[in-house]
Amino acid sequence: MQLGSLTTPNNVFMAPLAGVGDIGLRILAGYYGAGLTYTEMLSVKALTMGNAKTFRMLAVDPAERLVGVQLFGSEPEVFAQAVKLPALDKFPLIDINMGCPVPKIVKSGEGSALMDNPALAYRIVAAVVKAADGRPVTVKFRLGRDDMNINCAEFAKMCEEAGAAAVTVHARTRAQLYSGAACWEYLAEVKQAVKIPVIANGDINSRVAMEKCLKLTGCDGVAIGRAALYNPHIFAELTNTAIHYNKWEDLKFHLNILVEYFGERTATVNMRKHFGYAFRGEKDGKSFKERANFAKGPEELCEIIDEWLMR
Numbered sequence: 489m490q491l492g493s494l495t496t497p498n499n500v501f502m503a504p505l506a507g508v509g510d511i512g513l514r515i516l517a518g519y520y521g522a523g524l525t526y527t528e529m530l531s532v533k534a535l536t537m538g539n540a541k542t543f544r545m546l547a548v549d550p551a552e553r554l555v556g557v558q559l560f561g562s563e564p565e566v567f568a569q570a571v572k573l574p575a576l577d578k579f580p581l582i583d584i585n586m587g588c589p590v591p592k593i594v595k596s597g598e599g600s601a602l603m604d605n606p607a608l609a610y611r612i613v614a615a616v617v618k619a620a621d622g623r624p625v626t627v628k629f630r631l632g633r634d635d636m637n638i639n640c641a642e643f644a645k646m647c648e649e650a651g652a653a654a655v656t657v658h659a660r661t662r663a664q665l666y667s668g669a670a671c672w673e674y675l676a677e678v679k680q681a682v683k684i685p686v687i688a689n690g691d692i693n694s695r696v697a698m699e700k701c702l703k704l705t706g707c708d709g710v711a712i713g714r715a716a717l718y719n720p721h722i723f724a725e726l727t728n729t730a731i732h733y734n735k736w737e738d739l740k741f742h743l744n745i746l747v748e749y750f751g752e753r754t755a756t757v758n759m760r761k762h763f764g765y766a767f768r769g770e771k772d773g774k775s776f777k778e779r780a781n782f783a784k785g786p787e788e789l790c791e792i793i794d795e796w797l798m799r
Contacts, residue, residue: 489523489685489709492624492653494580496554498523499709500698500726502716503656503689504558504583504628506590508761511547511749512742516720518553521727522712525555529585532561532570546575547749556581558628560588562597562608564615571619582620584613586629586643589662600630600662603643610650617651624653628689628711631674634663640674641681648682655682656711659690666714675705687711695725717765736793739766743786752786759789772799 489499502509502517504526514525527545534542548555557579561567571582586609588599595601602609617625627647632638644655657678659670670690679686685708692698693715701710715722721733742762746755763780767773776796783789 491581491626491685493622494554494624494653496523498727499687500723501656501687501709501711502526502723503658503711503713504529504585505713505717506588508717510545510746510758511549511552512745513716513720513762514555515549515551515745516738516742517712517716517723518551520721520723520731520733521729522716522723523554523727524581525552526558526583527555527579529558529560529588532559532563532566535559535570535573535575536566543575544750548578549745549749554580556583556626558583558585559616560585560593560598562602562612564608564611567612568615568619571616579623581624581626582616583626583628583656584616586612586627587658587662589630589665594662600633603629603632603639603662604637606639606643606646609643610646613647613650613652625651626654626656626687627652628656628658630658631661631671634661637661638674641677644678644682644686648684652684654685654687654708656687656689658713659688672701672704675701675707679706679708685709689713693722698726717762718768735766736797739763739793740790743789747786756783756785756789759786763789763792767796 489496501524502522506529509528517525530542586602593599631640640657647655657675659672659675675688687709688701688707689711692701692710698710724731743759746758760781764777767777776792779792
């Protein structure tokens with residue numbers, strides 16, 4: 489896919505995932521075939537203030553393919569300052585989050601709240617495009633505030649006019665959060681409204697679902713979110729890549745990557761969520777998932793996997 493000046497190897501991407509889309513998951517997604525991955529959602533204000541925790545999340549491993557950085561905020565000037573930081577030079581693509589529905593983000597006028605303020609959203613996109621110095625800028629947003637306020641097509645046109653190279657649309661409203669079915673039908677309206685690529689997101693959890701979505705909407709590609717948490721191998725399925733998959737080996741690999749980049753304590757805390765996804769749906773997996781929630785270190789987490797395999 490062509491995103492401005494950037495050419496991706498395919499049209500199957502890993503969507504930005506706040507709180508869980510860490511460097512370990514990105515490496516696995518790329519290994520299994522994702523053509524583009526993103527950092528977790530990062531605050532432009534935190535970046536410009538030099539927040540150490542936020543800067544650590546900018547880490548990129550040599551094994552990764554294309555990685556875009558996703559930013560959120562509400563002030564065009566602060567966005568521009570963040571994009572110009574030397575620490576962001578390594579990212580070939582800048583993505584702006586205008587779709588996060590989390591209440592504390594919305595109350596700050598950030599994330600999906602910007603869909604209610606297209607004039608400000610335009611200024612943000614234009615400021616980032618100018619600061620990006622030729623790198624493509626993309627925008628991720630939702631269908632609208634709720635079923636009575638669907639404005640995704642108009643919002644996409646605004647993004648295009650402001651200079652965005654592509655848009656990713658999560659086919660749910662802010663009010664839905666992450667529940668209910670994604671309404672792909674609205675994505676067709678977005679695709680018809682703009683000339684730039686449109687990437688579909690929401691309920692794409694198999695090759696059948698992907699093909700159905702692309703046929704229905706005419707979208708140019710897909711971004712996989714929660715399905716990747718349960719099964720990073722989904723990217724191999726969607727890209728027709730024959731590659732060995734062992735969930736438990738991947739879980740240990742993921743753990744080791746986080747230990748390498750963030751230390752044992754942070755890695756242990758962050759991996760508890762991923763253990764929860766791995767054991768969900770497994771027969772008798774609940775007790776192992778609960779044990780992972782109280783694990784004191786990486787060794788204990790590895791022991792839990794080994795016991796599961798030997799049970």
